[in-house]
Structure formats: C-alpha cells, structure tokens
Amino acid sequence: MPPKVPYKSQKSQGGQIGPAVKPVQSRTAKSISKKRDEDASTEVGEGADEWTPSKTLLKPPDQLELTEAELKEEVTRILTANNPHAPQNIVRYSFRERAYKPISYVDQLAIHFSLDGNLLLRDSDEGRRQSARVCLEPELAPVESTVIEVEEAEVKEEGSKEDIPAVSTEEAAEGEEPPPPLLKEQKLTNQFNFCERASQTLNNPVRERECQMEPPPRATFSATANQWEIYDAYVVELQKLEKSKEKEKQKPQVSKKEDKQRGRKLTSLESQSDDVSKVTKAAKIVERMVNQNTFDDIAQDFKYFEDPADEYRDQEGTLLPLWKFQYDKAKRLAVTAICWNPKYKDLFAVGHGSYDFMKQSRGMLLLYTMKNPTFPEYIFSSESGIMCLDIHNDHPYLLVVGFYDGNVAIYNLKKSHSQPGYKSSAKSGKHTDPVWQVKWQKDDLDNNLNFFSISSDGRIVSWTLVKNELVHSDVIKLSVEGTTMEGPEGLQLQTIGCGTSFDFHKKIDYLFLVGTEEGKIYKCSKSYSSQFLDIFDAHHMAVDAVSWNPYHMKVFISCSSDWTVKIWDHTIKTPMFVFDLNSAVGDVAWAPYSSTIFAAVTTDGKAHVFDLSINKYEAICNQPVVAKKKNKITHIQFNPIYPIIIIGDDRGHVTCLKLSPNLRKMPKEKKGQEIQKGPEVEIAKLDKLLNLVREPANKPAK
Amino acid sequence: MADTGEGKKEEADYKRLHSFPLIRHTDMPEEMRVEAMELCVTACEKYATNNESAAKMIKETMDKKFGSSWHVVIGEGFGFEITHEVKNLLYMFFGGSLAVCVWKCS
Numbered sequence: 001m002p003p004k005v006p007y008k009s010q011k012s013q014g015g016q017i018g019p020a021v022k023p024v025q026s027r028t029a030k031s032i033s034k035k036r037d038e039d040a041s042t043e044v045g046e047g048a049d050e051w052t053p054s055k056t057l058l059k060p061p062d063q064l065e066l067t068e069a070e071l072k073e074e075v076t077r078i079l080t081a082n083n084p085h086a087p088q089n090i091v092r093y094s095f096r097e098r099a100y101k102p103i104s105y106v107d108q109l110a111i112h113f114s115l116d117g118n119l120l121l122r123d124s125d126e127g128r129r130q131s132a133r134v135c136l137e138p139e140l141a142p143v144e145s146t147v148i149e150v151e152e153a154e155v156k157e158e159g160s161k162e163d164i165p166a167v168s169t170e171e172a173a174e175g176e177e178p179p180p181p182l183l184k185e186q187k188l189t190n191q192f193n194f195c196e197r198a199s200q201t202l203n204n205p206v207r208e209r210e211c212q213m214e215p216p217p218r219a220t221f222s223a224t225a226n227q228w229e230i231y232d233a234y235v236v237e238l239q240k241l242e243k244s245k246e247k248e249k250q251k252p253q254v255s256k257k258e259d260k261q262r263g264r265k266l267t268s269l270e271s272q273s274d275d276v277s278k279v280t281k282a283a284k285i286v287e288r289m290v291n292q293n294t295f296d297d298i299a300q301d302f303k304y305f306e307d308p309a310d311e312y313r314d315q316e317g318t319l320l321p322l323w324k325f326q327y328d329k330a331k332r333l334a335v336t337a338i339c340w341n342p343k344y345k346d347l348f349a350v351g352h353g354s355y356d357f358m359k360q361s362r363g364m365l366l367l368y369t370m371k372n373p374t375f376p377e378y379i380f381s382s383e384s385g386i387m388c389l390d391i392h393n394d395h396p397y398l399l400v401v402g403f404y405d406g407n408v409a410i411y412n413l414k415k416s417h418s419q420p421g422y423k424s425s426a427k428s429g430k431h432t433d434p435v436w437q438v439k440w441q442k443d444d445l446d447n448n449l450n451f452f453s454i455s456s457d458g459r460i461v462s463w464t465l466v467k468n469e470l471v472h473s474d475v476i477k478l479s480v481e482g483t484t485m486e487g488p489e490g491l492q493l494q495t496i497g498c499g500t501s502f503d504f505h506k507k508i509d510y511l512f513l514v515g516t517e518e519g520k521i522y523k524c525s526k527s528y529s530s531q532f533l534d535i536f537d538a539h540h541m542a543v544d545a546v547s548w549n550p551y552h553m554k555v556f557i558s559c560s561s562d563w564t565v566k567i568w569d570h571t572i573k574t575p576m577f578v579f580d581l582n583s584a585v586g587d588v589a590w591a592p593y594s595s596t597i598f599a600a601v602t603t604d605g606k607a608h609v610f611d612l613s614i615n616k617y618e619a620i621c622n623q624p625v626v627a628k629k630k631n632k633i634t635h636i637q638f639n640p641i642y643p644i645i646i647i648g649d650d651r652g653h654v655t656c657l658k659l660s661p662n663l664r665k666m667p668k669e670k671k672g673q674e675i676q677k678g679p680e681v682e683i684a685k686l687d688k689l690l691n692l693v694r695e696p697a698n699k700p701a702k
Numbered sequence: 703m704a705d706t707g708e709g710k711k712e713e714a715d716y717k718r719l720h721s722f723p724l725i726r727h728t729d730m731p732e733e734m735r736v737e738a739m740e741l742c743v744t745a746c747e748k749y750a751t752n753n754e755s756a757a758k759m760i761k762e763t764m765d766k767k768f769g770s771s772w773h774v775v776i777g778e779g780f781g782f783e784i785t786h787e788v789k790n791l792l793y794m795f796f797g798g799s800l801a802v803c804v805w806k807c808s
Contacts, residue, residue: 218807221727221791222783225801230778233795234720 058192083108291372298322302370302644307660315614317621317662319607322644323373325350325654329381330364335648337389338635343396345641346370347377350654353385353404355634360385360404365411370656380411380418390451392440400451400463402435408453408463408470422470424463429472431455436500452504456517458497460524476529478516503546507553513570515543521558523570536573538566545588551595551682555690559585565600567612569690576693577616581608587635593643593664595682596689601633601647609663612689621663625655720798727793738764738792742802746776753777753800760804771808777801 083106090103121127292299302322310317330352337351352364363385367378384405392398397413401420407430409420424430433456440451441462450464458478464471478497498517505511510526511533519539522532539560549555555576559565561584566575583602591597596612609621626633631649638645643659723743728735741763749756757774764772768790775782778799786805793803 217788218785219729219788219791220783220785221793221805222781223727223793223803224781225777225795225803226779227799230795230799230801231720233724233726234798237724238719 081108083110085110287375288371291374295323295373298373302642302658305658307662310660310662313662315611315620315662317609317660317664319609319621319623319625319645319657319659319663321625322656322658323370325368325373325376325656326652327364327366327376327379329379330366330652333361333364333385333652334632334650335634335652335654336385336387338637338646338648338654339389339391340637340639340646341367341391341396342393342640344369345639348637348646348654349389349391349399350648351386351389351401352652353387355650363403365389365399365401367413368654373656378413380420382409382420387434388437390438390440392449394443395449398440398449400438400440400453402431402438402453402455404434406431406433406435406455406457408435408438408451410449410465410470422465422468424470424472428470429461429474431457431459431461433457433498437502439502439504441504452502452512454499454502454514456498456500458499460499460502460514462526474529475526476514476524478514478522498542500542501545503548503556505548505553506550513546513548513556515546515558515560517542519543519560519562521546521568534570534573536568538568538575539564541584544584544586547588547590549595549686550590550592551679552686552690555595555686557588557590557598559588559600561585563602565598576690577612579608579610579617579619581606581619586633589636589638589645591638591664592640595686597664599636599638599645601636603632605631605633605649607633607636607645607647607657609659611663613685616689616692621660625657626653717798721796724795725792726795726801727791729789729791731789734768734789735792737767738804739794742792742794742804743796746796746800746802760802764804764806768806769808772804772806775801775803 086106086108088106090106091100092103093099094101122131301320305320307318307320330350333352334354334356335350336353336355337349339349341347341349347367347369350366350368352366354360363382365378365380365382365386366376369377382401382403384403384407386401387404388402390400392400399411399413401409401411403409407424409423412421415421431453435453435455438451438453440449444450444464446466448464448466450462452460452462452475454460460475460478461472462475464473478499499514500517501515503513505513512524512526514522514524515538516522519537519541521536521538521543523534523536524532538558539562541560541562543558543560546556546558549557554569554571555567556570557565557567563580563583563585565579565581565585565588567577568575579600581600581602583604583606586601586603588598588600591599594611594613596614597610599607599609601607605624605626607621607623607625608619610619614620625647626649631651631653633647633649635648636645643664645657645659647655647657649655723739725735725739730738741760745756745759745763749759753776757776760776761772761774764774773784778801780801782803784803784805784807786807790806791803792805793801795801
C-alpha cells in the first residue's frame with residue numbers, strides 16, 4: 001500500500017496492486033454513495049447501532065503528515081493490467097516442435113479477496129425496482145437503507161476475517177474502509193487484531209397466568225364461657241370417667257380370658273393358612289387313606305369279588321354297585337356327560353347341567369377318582385350348563401367341554417384357574433344352540449390341537465387351537481339343502497338340521513356318523529361339506545348316541561328316545577339288530593373288551609347289558625341301578641381296563657358298578673386256545689353273528 | 703365449722719379434680735388437637751396470671767406450626783361468635799376456671 005495515498009482516495013482506488021476488477025467495481029459504487037451522504041450516514045450509522053462501538057483507524061507511525069491542500073490534491077496513478085508477481089518467462093516443452101518454447105501467455109489475474117456483496121447499483125434495474133418499492137417512504141429512506149446495507153456488508157467482511165488470523169495487508173486495508181464515523185477517532189486500537197462484537201441474547205418472553213383457588217371452607221362457632229358452664233362441664237366429664245372406670249374394673253377378668261382365647265384362635269388360624277399349601281399333598285394322602293379305610297369293603301369288592309351266583313345262572317349276569325359319587329354343589333344338576341381319563345384309569349370327568357329346557361341354570365365340571373369317592377379331585381363351575389365333554393388322548397390334562405349356550409371351552413387341569421383356559425365366544429363362531437357332543441381329534445398337520453363339536457344349530461364345527469386362540473371352521477351344515485336332496489320326502493324335512501351326536505371312525509380318518517334330532521343318521525366325510533355319503537332312516541325320535549364298534553370296522557350302534565337300540569353295518573341301509581328296551585334310551589356304549597358286548601341305559605333307571613354272542617334277542621343283564629324310580633339314567637361309560645361301568649343320573653349322582661363274570665366272559669373253552677389273537681377273534685365273532693343276520697336279509701332283497 | 707371444713711375440702715377436691723384440660727369442642731385432626739391442647743396447657747401454666755401473654759404465646763406458636771393466622775381467646779367468662787376455617791378450631795377448658803378458644807381464620 002502506498003503510504004502517501006490518503007485514506008479517502010485510497011478507498012476509491014481499491015485493490016491497487018492487482019487489477020482486481022470485481023472488488024473495484026463494487027467498491028466504487030459503495031464509496032460514491034458514502035461520499036454523498038457522509039453526514040447523513042454518520043448519524044444514521046450511529047443511530048442504527050448505538051451499541052456497536054465506532055471503528056477507529058490505526059495510523060501507521062510513518063505515515064506522512066499532509067496538509068489539507070495536499071490531501072485534496074489529486075494524484076494520478078496509472079493502473080496496468082500486469083501482475084508484478086506473475087512469471088514472465090515460462091518455458092514448456094513442445095512435443096510438436098521437439099524443443100522448449102517460451103510461452104507468451106501469462107496469467108495476470110490475481111485475486112486477493114472476493115466478496116459477493118448484497119448491494120445493488122442504484123442505476124441498475126434491480127435497484128430501481130427496489131427504490132420504486134420503497135418510494136412511498138420519505139426520500140431519505142432509500143439512502144438510509146443503502147447505508148445500512150453497506151455496514152452490514154462490512155460486518156460480514158470482518159466476520160470472515162476473524163476466521164483467518166493471518167490477514168494480508170491488502171485485506172486489512174480493505175477492511176479499513178469503514179464508514180466515515182471513523183474520522184471521529186476516540187480510542188486507538190490495533191486494527192489488525194482488535195475486533196469488537198456485540199450481541200443481544202433473547203429476552204425471555206413474559207407471560208401472565210392467573211388462577212384462583214377455592215378458599216378453605218369455613219364454619220362459625222359460638223359459645224359462652226363462664227364459670228358455671230366450665231364447672232358443669234367438668235362435673236359431667238368426671239362422672240363419665242367414673243362410670244367408665246367402674247366398667248373397666250368389671251371387664252378386665254373377662255376380657256383377659258377372651259384375649260387369650262382369641263390369641264389361641266389367631267395363632268391356630270395363622271398356622272393353618274400358612275401351612276395349607278405345604279400340607280396339601282400329605283393331607284391328600286391321609287384323606288385317601290381314610291377313604292380307603294371307610295370304603296374298604298367296596299375296594300375289596302372292586303378288586304376281588306366275583307359273583308359266585310353267576311356259576312349257577314345260565315347266561316345272565318349282574319351289576320354290583322360299588323361307590324357312589326356325589327357333590328353337594330352339583331346335587332340338582334343332571335349328569336350330562338361322563339368320560340374316563342385315558343391315562344389315569346381311576347380318574348373320570350363328569351359334566352353337570354340340565355336337559356330340561358325350562359330349568360337351565362349353572363353347570364359344573366367335576367373330576368372324581370375312585371381312590372376318593374367322597375370328594376371330587378377337581379371342581380370347575382360354569383355359568384352355563386355343561387352338555388358334553390371329552391378328554392384328550394395324548395394330553396390327559398386337557399378337557400374340552402360343550403355348553404348349553406353353544407360355547408365350547410378347553411379346561412387345563414394343570415392350571416389352578418377355575419376358569420377355562422380357552423373359550424369360544426359369540427365373535428369366534430360359537431354355536432347358537434346347545435353343543436351336544438365334542439370330540440378331540442388328532443393334532444393337525446401343524447401340530448395344533450383340534451376338536452369337533454356338534455350342536456342342534458345344525459353345524460359341525462372343527463375347532464383348532466392356534467396360538468392360544470380357538471379358530472373355528474364349519475365342517476358340515478346339516479342344512480335344508482342337504483335334506484332336499486332326498487326328493488319328495490324333503491318337504492317334510494325342511495326343519496331338520498339338529499345334530500345330537502357323532503362319532504368318528506376309528507380307522508378311516510375322514511369318515512364319521514352324525515345322529516340328528518329327527519332320527520336320521522348321516523354318514524359324512526370331512527372332505528365333503530355339502531353332501532352326505534349316506535343317510536340312514538334310523539329312528540323315529542332323536543338319536544341320543546352313535547358309536548362305532550371298537551373292533552369291527554363296519555359296525556356301529558345307535559340308540560334313541562324311541563326306545564330302541566340298533567346295530568348297523570354302515571354299508572347296509574337297514575339295521576342288523578334292533579332291540580326294544582321299553583323306555584327311552586339315554587346312552588349306549590360298546591364294551592372295550594369284546595366286540596359283541598354293549599350296555600345301554602334307559603330313563604326308567606335300568607341298565608341293560610347285551611352280549612350278542614350269547615343272546616341275540618335279549619339283554620343278559622337287565623337291572624335297575626338307581627335308588628328311586630324317578631331318577632333317569634343319562635349316561636354310561638365302560639372303564640377301559642377294569643370290569644366296571646359308571647352311570648350318571650339326572651340327580652347329579654354317579655354310580656360305579658362292577659360287571660359280574662357272566663357279563664364279561666370269554667367262552668371258557670376258548671381261553672386256552674386263542675386268547676392271544678384277541679382283536680381278530682372279536683371281529684370274527686361279530687362277523688359270524690352278522691352273517692347270520694345278513695344272509696336272510698339280503699336274500700329277500702335279491 | 704364442719705361446713706366450712708367440708709367446703710374447703712370440696713374446693714380442694716374441685717381444684718384437684720378439675721385441673722385437667724377438658725376439650726369442649728374441636729374439629730381438629732387427632733395430631734393437631736393433641737399438640738394444640740398441650741400447647742394451651744403449657745401456656746396457661748406458664749402465664750398463670752397473665753391471660754394476655756398466654757394467648758400471645760399460643761397464637762405465635764400456632765402461627766409457626768400451622769401457618770397464620772391464628773386467634774386465641776383466654777378468659778374466665780366470655781361469649782363469642784367466630785368464623786373459623788374448618789378443622790382448625792379448638793375450644794377447651796382448663797384448670798377449672800379457664801376457657802381457651804383457639805381458631806384459625808385468614
């Protein structure tokens with residue numbers, strides 16, 4: 001920087017050393033405007049930011065002192081376009097001429113500082129537009145605005161400088177072109193490293209909030225205090241005290257005793273409640289021991305008694321009553337289902353509900369064991385009556401239950417809840433009528449538990465337990481369409497569709513039978529939901545039970561309220577055997593040990609046991625098994641191992657009976673020879689019988 | 703003579719028997735009541751002859767413990783009707799002849 005040039009003129013000359021075109025232009029415009037409104041800008045500048053301390057210039061000590069005249073003197077300087085630092089003698093190798101050649105072109109451009117300004121030329125289009133925009137304001141306004149803009153630009157410039165501490169002289173010089181106020185210098189500071197900045201933090205805005213709370217409640221009180229009132233009060237109080245003292249004197253002896261007693265009671269109670277959980281097992285064992293003692297003779301009978309009278313009777317046998325199971329809370333509830341546990345042969349489940357349409361109330365699910373006939377092992381009560389139940393073969397702790405209100409539920413004996421683990425609801429497709437039978441199925445392909453249910457709403461539903469949720473799908477609807485297929489008869493059967501019982505074939509997975517309230521039996525397949533494989537006009541009244549023979553794959557039995565029990569070959573439309581029992585038949589069951597033996601119970605309180613191989617026409621045992629004649633027997637089940645049956649009646653009692661030897665005998669002659677071939681013998685035995693019936697039946701048909 | 707002797711005896715009895723604090727009316731909660739009662743007893747015993755000082759002591763202590771503003775009246779005979787904040791009133795007799803009424807109302 002040439003020292004002789006005074007400050008003002010220096011401004012107009014801008015970047016001297018290099019011909020920096022850009023800054024020069026903007027600067028000239030700036031300086032023009034500044035010179036013009038020098039006075040105004042000082043004031044405005046000060047006014048605009050009073051808080052910024054004015055800039056002061058530092059004069060180099062060797063600066064020439066010039067007089068006023070000298071200062072005003074115009075100094076002419078010629079600017080050349082040559083960069084003094086640019087090398088003049090660059091030599092490059094030219095491949096074309098294969099020699100080093102000096103290069104004539106020299107880059108003269110040197111940029112020392114560049115800044116894109118936010119200023120507008122007043123004469124430019126943009127400037128005019130802007131001034132036109134503000135022309136509504138007083139004439140001075142545009143001037144002011146330009147000045148402010150200038151200052152803002154300078155502030156920015158300095159900000160950028162601060163970042164780079166090593167500032168070249170040129171840049172510093174440019175930074176020194178501040179607004180005129182600098183002329184009024186007050187303080188000398190180092191221009192190169194001194195910088196003052198100010199900022200204003202945000203003032204927190206002030207808000208007003210008011211609230212009014214309710215004044216605390218008050219009350220008034222008045223009284224008079226004088227000597228006689230005080231005296232009276234004391235006298236009354238003393239009398240009270242005396243009375244209470246007298247009472248206390250009388251009490252203590254009594255109360256002490258009471259306290260002692262209470263203490264004893266409390267301790268005993270506490271100890272009980274504390275230890276109950278620990279003692280449960282021991283208590284259970286003791287309870288069973290006591291029961292074993294009490295019912296010792298019955299237990300002996302169960303194990304060893306074989307009725308010697310059977311020897312002298314020809315074919316007939318008897319039923320020996322053993323234990324009787326009952327529970328107070330289930331006294332008025334009919335036994336609606338019984339089922340042996342497949343794993344624990346002494347355990348069976350009893351469902352309580354009501355068959356009476358008019359007297360529906362709660363239901364109860366009880367599990368008894370023969371080891372403790374006095375009290376049920378498990379007790380579950382439900383809001384709706386239980387109509388049917390089944391225990392899972394592989395998971396003997398899972399019980400599925402069908403309710404009168406159409407719901408199905410799964411109880412888990414492992415869990416101590418009194419509520420079912422899973423239950424269907426109106427949302428999840430429950431039946432709209434009582435569920436008459438439920439049956440566990442083998443786990444499906446995904447190993448989900450699943451079971452079937454049948455209800456008088458005509459649906460047979462397959463329930464699958466998927467991720468703790470019961471998912472239902474209708475297998476068959478015993479709908480009107482299915483029946484109209486029958487043709488002319490269909491007219492009468494418009495209303496049918498009430499399933500009451502079903503049974504799945506032991507071997508053929510898809511095959512199952514459905515008994516209906518109208519007395520029809522449908523042979524269905526799981527794979528055809530709209531069609532029946534076969535229809536049997538089985539009974540005149542509701543079919544109460546259907547059941548496949550455990551040995552013979554073709555044979556099934558059905559019973560009905562029309563007093564009959566019928567045995568069928570599922571390939572033939574007419575029954576093989578028909579037995580009339582003179583009363584509505586509630587249930588029928590095949591014996592697990594023989595293909596030809598079955599038992600039926602009738603509502604007149606009798607149990608009938610048949611052995612076809614001994615008597616094809618009459619029961620070999622026909623015995624009333626309930627105390628009062630009014631009691632109706634509702635269900636019967638054979639124990640899968642022991643020669644006993646359990647019978648449930650509509651008073652909530654379950655009776656256990658032992659079959660006498662005649663009722664379960666294998667012909668003695670055969671015992672030595674063929675006993676090992678059990679199943680085949682059984683099949684052959686029944687086949688033989690069927691052939692006897694079949695041939696005469698088929699011959700007339702031909 | 704006998705009468706006077708008996709009278710003296712009665713008076714002594716009376717003073718002895720009637721010296722305990724007797725709460726006539728209060729709606730304070732249990733803790734506060736016990737504390738206020740004990741305070742009144744202490745104050746009345748301390749300033750047996752100066753009801754004003756006793757009242758001042760009770761008032762100031764109550765102000766500190768349960769917040770202002772408490773009012774106390776102590777005397778052998780007076781009638782009053784006051785408005786008090788609910789659960790902040792104690793009216794008791796003490797020493798056979800003093801009535802103390804303490805209440806809060808701000």
